[in-house]
Amino acid sequence: MRNVLLHICCGVCASWPIEKIQEDGYGVQGIFYNPNIHPQEEYEKRLEATRDVTDTLGIKRIAGPYDREEWLVKVKGLENEPEGGGRCLVCFRMRLEYVSRKAVEWGFDYFATTLSVSPHKDTAKINEIGASVNPDKFLAYDFKKMDGFKKAMHFSKQYNLFRQNYCGCIFSLKREKK
Numbered sequence: 365m366r367n368v369l370l371h372i373c374c375g376v377c378a379s380w381p382i383e384k385i386q387e388d389g390y391g392v393q394g395i396f397y398n399p400n401i402h403p404q405e406e407y408e409k410r411l412e413a414t415r416d417v418t419d420t421l422g423i424k425r426i427a428g429p430y431d432r433e434e435w436l437v438k439v440k441g442l443e444n445e446p447e448g449g450g451r452c453l454v455c456f457r458m459r460l461e462y463v464s465r466k467a468v469e470w471g472f473d474y475f476a477t478t479l480s481v482s483p484h485k486d487t488a489k490i491n492e493i494g495a496s497v498n499p500d501k502f503l504a505y506d507f508k509k510m511d512g513f514k515k516a517m518h519f520s521k522q523y524n525l526f527r528q529n530y531c532g533c534i535f536s537l538k539r540e541k542k
């Protein structure tokens with residue numbers, strides 16, 4: 365069986381992508397790598413929800429480092445970009461580059477990301493970045509399809525998972541509070 369290292373952005377978004385990739389005949393392992401999330405308390409909550417989902421669905425997962433400072437350096441100058449703008453493209457790329465490196469290092473056939481579940485995120489851009497990071501290993505999905513977001517929300521309610529109310533970074537949090 366071919367194996368996929370799945371980047372998990374949060375617990376809420378993880379369930380349907382895991383199930384879909386398994387339905388497609390792959391083995392799946394999750395990796396939580398999200399140095400964009402602020403504050404640390406929120407990071408811990410999303411990581412905990414990711415643990416809940418992966419345990420419930422019976423897959424392995426690991427957490428990457430919380431490279432908060434490195435993320436802030438990468439998005440410097442893009443603080444005022446709207447959600448979906450240039451800062452988000454840098455944010456997607458940083459996370460996918462890390463997961464791609466780990467997929468190669470650990471011998472996975474492919475890597476993928478849960479990011480496209482969210483109706484607020486541009487699937488075409490995510491997939492373009494994934495393919496540019498490593499065209500041989502990136503498995504492009506549009507998890508919004510087939511009511512993916514609805515399915516993920518249903519699962520999160522069923523298992524009472526933590527559900528965030530902003531995208532993740534300090535800049536999206538400030539905008540939410542305005």
Ligand code: SF4
Binds near residue numbers: 400447452
């Ligand atoms: S709004 Fe979301 S995707 Fe965009 S930079 Fe912030 S955390 Fe990343």
